[in-house]
Amino acid sequence: MASRCILQIALLLSFTTSLSLSYDLLQLQQQQRSSNSACLKLLRQVKGKPEHCQQDRMDFKFPEEIKQPRPFQKEMAALVIQEMLQNIFVIIRKEFSTTVWNKTIVDDLLDKLHQQMDRLKSTILQERPEDTNMTTLRLKSYYWRISRYLTARENSICAWTVVQAELISKFPIINSLTDYFQD
Template sequence: MNNRCILQLALLLCFSTTALSLSYNLLRLQQFNSSVECQKLLEQLNGRPADCLSDRMDFKIPKEIKHPQQFQKEHAAFVIYEMLKDIFHVFKKGYSNPDWNNTIVTDLLSELHQQMDLLNTTVVEKLGEENKRQAYSMIILRLKSYYVRIRMYLEAKLYSSCAWTVVRDELYWNFSFINRLTDKFQN
């Protein structure tokens, strides 16, 4: 009787590990495609006016995001989720560049929202509070500070066209970093 229970438990663990592994592979492909789509949408927004060069700013993205070697799959998923959520909030704030096509911004918000939902249902909810606490270490705090600097910059510049162009360029590169983190989903 005990042997049968142990066998059933072992099979359950094996199947759940395999299922989560397949989820990560699918998630990796979907996340990469979504990032590419978001970058295309950002490119479609008006380009940088020549007189905006003086508005450039280094928002200081955390080093761990640029070089994510130490991340495990689970933690990378949490970080990506937080990045997508913060990018969403930058654009969702309600202040957009009046020169931008609102349809493109709406499409970008929709793409971000879909990917956040997918990450949340595929990984974030399943991994539980313990992994969430580990992922919400100092890196998440530094990441949140990074996005606060972006929002404060927009506010200080009164949401000008140049400020939005600088922010758009910064967020464009965020998707390259997200793709590096997404590579952690590979087996």
């Protein structure tokens, strides 16, 4: 009789713990989606006329394994999202003084990006699988090409417009990676 009660209590505790973890991941996913939308909205608010800068378009070669990913574990998805957000943050913060973008909007955007990165830290494991290192290396190379492009174009308005469009185009990928949090 006592062992039966202990078994029931153990099952109840594991079920409660499982529900708690699922709720935490669901909450993180909802916060992430909300922040993604806010960042995207802010990024769209900064000035830029893409129709005037078509000749400046460039393929920065975003990593294919992230564009069309195999199913990611939530830790891997969180790591990739954090890497993307961190690089976006660095590009905008480093080069902001040379843009004609509204300072208030950019400050809000940087704040939202920073909040997202902080939230993701709790999901990322310390030990990273080897294929993660290659993925993050490719991401860093992608964002390095964007930064070099801005430098080569002397941070012109058109260069920033192209970069703005490029960054905006990556938020649907961030959203699709956020879907892996519930797995």
